[in-house]
Amino acid sequence: MNTHQVRRTALLPIALAVAACADVAHAGNCQLSVEANDMIQFNARALQVDAGCSEVRLTLHHVGKMEAHVLGHDWVLARSADVAGIASAGIAAGFDKGYLPPGDKRILAATRIVGGGESTTITFSTANLVPGGDYSFFCSYPGHTSMMRGRFQLAAKESLAANRAPGQASVGH
Ligand SMILES: [Cu+2]
Numbered sequence: 724m725n726t727h728q729v730r731r732t733a734l735l736p737i738a739l740a741v742a743a744c745a746d747v748a749h750a751g752n753c754q755l756s757v758e759a760n761d762m763i764q765f766n767a768r769a770l771q772v773d774a775g776c777s778e779v780r781l782t783l784h785h786v787g788k789m790e791a792h793v794l795g796h797d798w799v800l801a802r803s804a805d806v807a808g809i810a811s812a813g814i815a816a817g818f819d820k821g822y823l824p825p826g827d828k829r830i831l832a833a834t835r836i837v838g839g840g841e842s843t844t845i846t847f848s849t850a851n852l853v854p855g856g857d858y859s860f861f862c863s864y865p866g867h868t869s870m871m872r873g874r875f876q877l878a879a880k881e882s883l884a885a886n887r888a889p890g891q892a893s894v895g896h
Contacts, residue, residue, distance in 0.1 A: 754780045759796035759862065759871065761787030761839065768873040774854040776877075783834045784842040791838030792818060796862045799823065800832040800847070800875055803859040806868065813863040822863040836864065852877045 753776035758766040772779050783798045801809055812824035821836050832847035852858065854877050861872035 752776070753778065754782075756782045756784070757798060757860075758784050758786045759798075759837075760785070761789050761794060763794070763862075763867050763870045765798075765860075765862070765871050765873060769876070770860060770873065771876040771878055772849070774877050774879045776849055778846050778848055779832075780844065780846045781832070781834070782842055782844040783837060785837045785839050788839040791836050791841070793838075795836040795838050795864055796867065796871065797821060797823070797836045797864065798832075798834045798845075798860055799830060799863050800858060800860050801829055802831070803857045803874075805829040806859050806861050806872065810861065810863055810868040814865045822865060831858070833863075849877060854878060 752771070752773050755770055755772065757770070760766075781798065783796065785796050787794070789795070799809065809824065809827060809829055812827065813820075813822040816822060816824050818836070821833070823830060823833055831851055832845060834843045834845050837843050856877065858875040858877070859872050860875045861868050864871075
């Protein structure tokens with residue numbers, strides 16, 4: 724086993740634990756549940772759904788007590804290379820826009836901002852995601868992005884250990 728395989732294997736239980744409560748009617752894991760807290764943390768550093776999922780249902784739960792305008796959180800999905808650009812544009816957009824630039828095509832999925840005790844659920848298509856692509860999830864609230872981000876993978880569950888390196892396939896057309 725090489726070091727890459729060891730690292731992927733170490734990440735897997737985290738993703739599985741996050742998805743453990745999902746009650747999936749069809750084959751494969753297409754549902755995710757993520758918690759965020761007053762310590763500016765997500766409870767997951769990596770998330771994964773099966774490549775066979777046409778849609779993903781994600782629930783974000785703010786388990787803290789801070790109100791949304793004081794210390795809120797959202798969950799945003801983008802190509803890893805786009806995270807910094809979206810986050811800075813989001814700060815400029817401001818709280819009323821959910822700290823995200825409206826209509827920005829780089830945003831692959833995003834929840835609204837929630838405060839302590841609140842939850843929000845979104846369903847998003849995987850049509851624009853490439854299996855094995857380099858994606859990240861993050862919180863766009865100002866100052867949170869560096870502490871609240873992780874890897875997002877669209878992968879075949881059977882082939883994780885043999886998961887090939889992200890290919891050169893482009894997301895755009
Ligand atoms: Cu946050």
